[in-house]
Amino acid sequence: EVQLVESGGGVVQPGGSLRLSCAASGFTFQNYVMHWVRQAPGKGLEWVSLISGDGGSIWYADSVRGRFTISRDNSKNSLYLQMNSLGTEDTALYYCVKGSGWITDFWGQGTLVTVSS
């Protein structure tokens, strides 16, 4: 059974940093693209970032490029999102998502990030 369990969310002040983690199980992690997608409270879905199975290809949304860094550790079946220079517009539920290219096929339950003073 595929499982994606996000952690690391919390309350952070504007300008602060946070590192999200996603623990994957139930599939061969290194063979799959992984995404981060976020959803602001009561709003729609916004794609954030993608990393290829070997970590060699990375893409970011314009809204986070230069502030967020996606990475993965295939030896630990884990995905990460380092978020710096956080603003109130980054407040959202962050989903870890398994993919096949740009197609997604399984979403975790999310971890909530709140940027507030």
Place this chain on the structure above:
Amino acid sequence: DIVMTQSPESLAVSLGERATINCKSSQTLLYSVNNKHSLAWYQQKAGQSPKPLIYWASTREPGVPDRFSGSGSGTDFTLTISSLQAEDVAVYYCQQHLHTPSFGGGTKVEIK
């Protein structure tokens, strides 16, 4: 960037009736390598994470009931629920997967 526009924002349909959701992209979603359209649909029930329903515009994910169907081409696409069930109450999103993903704004489906 490809902009995705969904309509309507919400709709109320009687149990057993058809629900139709539209999605329009700002450019063609035709993927020339396989001649298929790079459009996916998701269902998000209250308090849950999104569940993939359809990709390549019309291919259902395993386990998705056949009352859900996707159609369309070019820039115009449709998700149809042929006979609405109570468990289909949710927000539905379209997403282009031609390149860096973008989502429509969502359509809330309720029971009339």
